[in-house]
Amino acid sequence: MSAAGTLPAGGPATGNPTAAVPAPPIATPASVPRRAGAPATTPGSRPGPAAVRALRALRAVTQSPPGRLRLLAAVLTAALVALLVVSLLTTLARQRALATLDGDSGPSFVAAQQLHAELSGADATIARAFLAGGVEPPAQVTAYQEGLAAASGRIIDLALAGGPREPLSVLTAQLPVYTGLVERARANNRVGNVVGGAYLRQAAELMKTTILPAVDRLAAADARDIDRGYAAATRWYQPVLIAAVGALAAGVLLHIQLRLFRRTHRMFNPPLVAATALTLAATGLVLAAFGTGRARLIDSRDEAYRPMAVVAQARVLALRAWDDESLSLIARGNSDALDADARRTVERLGYDPAGHPTGTGVLAAATAGEGPDEQARDALVPGWEAYQVTAVEVRKLVSRVGGFQNAVRLALGDGTTTFTRFDDDAATAFDAGQRRFTGGLSSAAGAYDHLPAVTGALLGLAVLAGLAGVQARINDYRR
Amino acid sequence: MAAVRADGGRHPHGTPPARRDTRPGRQAATRPPGALVVAVLVLALALTAACGTVGNQLPQQALPLPDAATATAAAGTSTGTGTRTGGAPAPADCGDPRASLRPPAVLPAPGAMPAGSHLRAIADRGHLTVGVLADVPPFGYIDPLSGEFAGFDVEIARLIGRAIFGADDHVRFRAVTYAERIPVLLDGTVDLVVATMTTNCERRAKVDFSAVYYEETNRILVLAKSPYRSLADLGGRRVCAAAGTTSIEHVERADPRPVAVAVPTIGDCLVALQAGTVDGISTAEAVLSGLAAQDPRVAIVGPRFDSEPDAIAVSRDHPELTRFVNGVLERTLADGTWRGLARDWLTGIEPVIPVPRYRD
Numbered sequence: 001m002s003a004a005g006t007l008p009a010g011g012p013a014t015g016n017p018t019a020a021v022p023a024p025p026i027a028t029p030a031s032v033p034r035r036a037g038a039p040a041t042t043p044g045s046r047p048g049p050a051a052v053r054a055l056r057a058l059r060a061v062t063q064s065p066p067g068r069l070r071l072l073a074a075v076l077t078a079a080l081v082a083l084l085v086v087s088l089l090t091t092l093a094r095q096r097a098l099a100t101l102d103g104d105s106g107p108s109f110v111a112a113q114q115l116h117a118e119l120s121g122a123d124a125t126i127a128r129a130f131l132a133g134g135v136e137p138p139a140q141v142t143a144y145q146e147g148l149a150a151a152s153g154r155i156i157d158l159a160l161a162g163g164p165r166e167p168l169s170v171l172t173a174q175l176p177v178y179t180g181l182v183e184r185a186r187a188n189n190r191v192g193n194v195v196g197g198a199y200l201r202q203a204a205e206l207m208k209t210t211i212l213p214a215v216d217r218l219a220a221a222d223a224r225d226i227d228r229g230y231a232a233a234t235r236w237y238q239p240v241l242i243a244a245v246g247a248l249a250a251g252v253l254l255h256i257q258l259r260l261f262r263r264t265h266r267m268f269n270p271p272l273v274a275a276t277a278l279t280l281a282a283t284g285l286v287l288a289a290f291g292t293g294r295a296r297l298i299d300s301r302d303e304a305y306r307p308m309a310v311v312a313q314a315r316v317l318a319l320r321a322w323d324d325e326s327l328s329l330i331a332r333g334n335s336d337a338l339d340a341d342a343r344r345t346v347e348r349l350g351y352d353p354a355g356h357p358t359g360t361g362v363l364a365a366a367t368a369g370e371g372p373d374e375q376a377r378d379a380l381v382p383g384w385e386a387y388q389v390t391a392v393e394v395r396k397l398v399s400r401v402g403g404f405q406n407a408v409r410l411a412l413g414d415g416t417t418t419f420t421r422f423d424d425d426a427a428t429a430f431d432a433g434q435r436r437f438t439g440g441l442s443s444a445a446g447a448y449d450h451l452p453a454v455t456g457a458l459l460g461l462a463v464l465a466g467l468a469g470v471q472a473r474i475n476d477y478r479r
Numbered sequence: 480m481a482a483v484r485a486d487g488g489r490h491p492h493g494t495p496p497a498r499r500d501t502r503p504g505r506q507a508a509t510r511p512p513g514a515l516v517v518a519v520l521v522l523a524l525a526l527t528a529a530c531g532t533v534g535n536q537l538p539q540q541a542l543p544l545p546d547a548a549t550a551t552a553a554a555g556t557s558t559g560t561g562t563r564t565g566g567a568p569a570p571a572d573c574g575d576p577r578a579s580l581r582p583p584a585v586l587p588a589p590g591a592m593p594a595g596s597h598l599r600a601i602a603d604r605g606h607l608t609v610g611v612l613a614d615v616p617p618f619g620y621i622d623p624l625s626g627e628f629a630g631f632d633v634e635i636a637r638l639i640g641r642a643i644f645g646a647d648d649h650v651r652f653r654a655v656t657y658a659e660r661i662p663v664l665l666d667g668t669v670d671l672v673v674a675t676m677t678t679n680c681e682r683r684a685k686v687d688f689s690a691v692y693y694e695e696t697n698r699i700l701v702l703a704k705s706p707y708r709s710l711a712d713l714g715g716r717r718v719c720a721a722a723g724t725t726s727i728e729h730v731e732r733a734d735p736r737p738v739a740v741a742v743p744t745i746g747d748c749l750v751a752l753q754a755g756t757v758d759g760i761s762t763a764e765a766v767l768s769g770l771a772a773q774d775p776r777v778a779i780v781g782p783r784f785d786s787e788p789d790a791i792a793v794s795r796d797h798p799e800l801t802r803f804v805n806g807v808l809e810r811t812l813a814d815g816t817w818r819g820l821a822r823d824w825l826t827g828i829e830p831v832i833p834v835p836r837y838r839d
Contacts (some may be wrong), residue, residue, distance in 0.1 A: 133626065193623070198749070223537045233533075348544055
């Protein structure tokens with residue numbers, strides 16, 4: 001007790017008598033005389049209006065050891081409430097962002113990708129049916145009609161989900177024009193009018209230059225929303241803020257305990273220890289949940305969303321190349337633009353015109369990604385290559401004397417079989433990725449389940465324990 | 480600092496816990512602040528790395544194929560340029576554009592082409608490649624029911640193939656658009672172009688032409704119920720023709736001037752007329768009759784105008800091929816084959832039998 005001993009006179013003289021009498025060991029050290037000096041100078045330098053007087057009154061209250069403890073209790077309560085508020089607000093912000101991802105932008109993105117595949121599939125199918133001659137194979141006409149019906153339903157879903165108006169209105173306005181052109185093409189083809197080919201080409205042109213880009217705009221808007229949703233669900237400052245406020249609250253608790261320990265020489269104040277543990281537990285729990293949610297989002301992005309988007313792209317590219325092949329055959333060589341488009345498309349898939357893989361490209365990227373769906377995606381490369389063998393052979397046959405009819409026969413036979421198999425595989429891989437993606441979003445949201453309630457309970461208990469712990473010491477002064 | 484150390488020295492064992500606790504704290508506070516700052520920064524960095532904001536942009540490979548606008552624009556420009564240069568008057572006077580190279584006195588027999596000639600090269604190759612139109616009945620089109628090339632031009636090409644090989648099925652057809660007719664000949668894709676091609680001096684600067692095999696006259700096609708009865712009625716109206724043809728040039732030069740609409744194929748013109756986006760189509764009468772056969776609600780109207788000679792285009796590098804083709808044409812005109820073809824394919828049109836002219 002050298003500290004108390006060095007300043008024997010200062011404490012009792014200026015301090016509160018209640019503090020001095022019952023607990024001599026608490027009779028305060030250096031701080032008390034310093035504060036005694038401060039009010040002495042204040043009235044002289046600043047003439048005191050009401051605010052200053054109130055401040056002086058507050059100081060007077062807090063100068064006493066129990067007053068100071070009360071102040072510390074207030075600070076502790078404020079810190080814990082701040083921690084609770086920050087935890088709840090950030091958790092709610094993340095839950096809201098995840099709800100949007102899981103219920104809105106995620107499904108919309110998936111729907112836009114499926115819409116793209118359905119529309120380009122319908123376009124390619126009717127072109128293939130046209131290639132068969134004046135009487136189209138019923139199965140392909142049915143597939144075309146089913147594709148369009150599915151696409152129409154998808155457009156309704158996207159509109160109900162509040163998709164952007166501009167691309168959706170382009171779709172609803174242009175799809176009837178497209179089907180009208182196709183039906184005119186079919187009617188003319190049926191009676192042997194060559195103008196049918198011109199109608200079909202216009203329909204395909206409308207699909208490629210107006211309708212599908214509108215679907216791409218829809219998907220791009222959803223992709224932007226997903227990007228934003230990810231950022232909103234993983235803001236870096238949220239855990240930093242919680243850690244900081246949690247550290248502050250724990251610091252206040254430690255300060256109080258150290259102070260009491262120094263005064264009372266009691267090692268532990270059980271309620272305060274409990275409050276500290278509860279505070280640390282709550283902070284740790286929130287931080288752990290944030291970390292888990294973030295990790296699950298990253299998993300769902302790397303193992304599901306991105307592979308799924310690449311598979312979707314590979315599928316629409318393949319459909320486009322297949323469509324170009326049909327239209328090129330229908331145009332009978334009058335098709336430099338179509339052939340160039342097919343070359344561009346296949347090149348992006350990752351193959352040169354002779355069918356050799358270039359090592360880069362969308363198909364390679366689709367199978368390169370890791371993840372549980374790797375197997376489904378791995379089937380795409382051999383599937384595509386099987387089709388491509390027929391495509392290269394078709395091009396060879398077309399440039400041969402009398403090879404044209406053989407080319408059409410091959411395209412309608414093996415070409416269609418192999419492509420359909422590839423397309424089915426791509427659809428399967430996409431569906432697997434899509435399920436994993438939505439599952440990942442749900443499980444990321446699951447990391448925050450019950451978090452507000454548990455945090456609230458823990459921190460509420462911490463406030464009660466903290467106040468109880470401090471109050472016990474304040475009561476000591478009243479004895 | 481010194482005071483603390485002295486203090487610690489004085490109470491090596493008996494120091495109360497409170498004192499012991501305060502000492503390290505004071506020591507830390509008096510350490511250089513740099514270390515603390517660095518520690519805080521490292522902690523902040525670690526925290527940020529572990530909980531940094533996660534973006535989710537689509538990978539490059541998942542973005543849609545960039546719009547083919549560049550490719551389409553390039554194609555559009557080339558067509559447009561062709562039309563525009565076509566609109567200018569012929570740059571060089573080549574004399575009579577109808578006059579071609581005189582055929583040899585005796586045509587080589589089928590299967591016996593003279594050694595070292597381009598004809599021999601074609602015979603050795605096993606096929607003659609010919610550019611024809613794919614959707615312009617009755618000249619060149621693909622029969623939607625059989626899938627085979629058919630038409631007047633196609634039959635002329637088959638006659639030439641038969642004269643070289645002595646058998647059918649040695650002609651390989653390449654469907655061409657109007658605008659492609661000269662390029663495919665220049666780059667060697669085809670040996671001949673038989674595609675209702677008007678011979679004129681401007682084109683002769685790039686390719687050679689055979690003797691005239693068909694005298695084509697232009698008329699206009701309108702909706703049967705429309706008030707338009709001639710090109711003169713269509714001043715300021717939209718009139719369609721295929722890009723890269725002499726027809727579109729005539730539309731551009733007509734007085735009163737219509738709005739010329741150039742599209743890739745003549746079939747697209749019929750699509751536009753049926754959609755009501757153009758008021759008339761101007762091209763060769765026989766082509767118009769092919770369009771009219773596909774739609775009972777349209778009619779060919781007005782006087783014949785702009786009579787133009789159609790000839791077979793051949794590369795300028797192979798004059799012996801041009802002479803051979805002229806020989807085949809002369810024989811075809813003389814032995815009645817031509818008249819038979821005209822009767823079969825150009826129904827309803829009074830054919831003007833062409834008279835070959837040569838410039839030696």
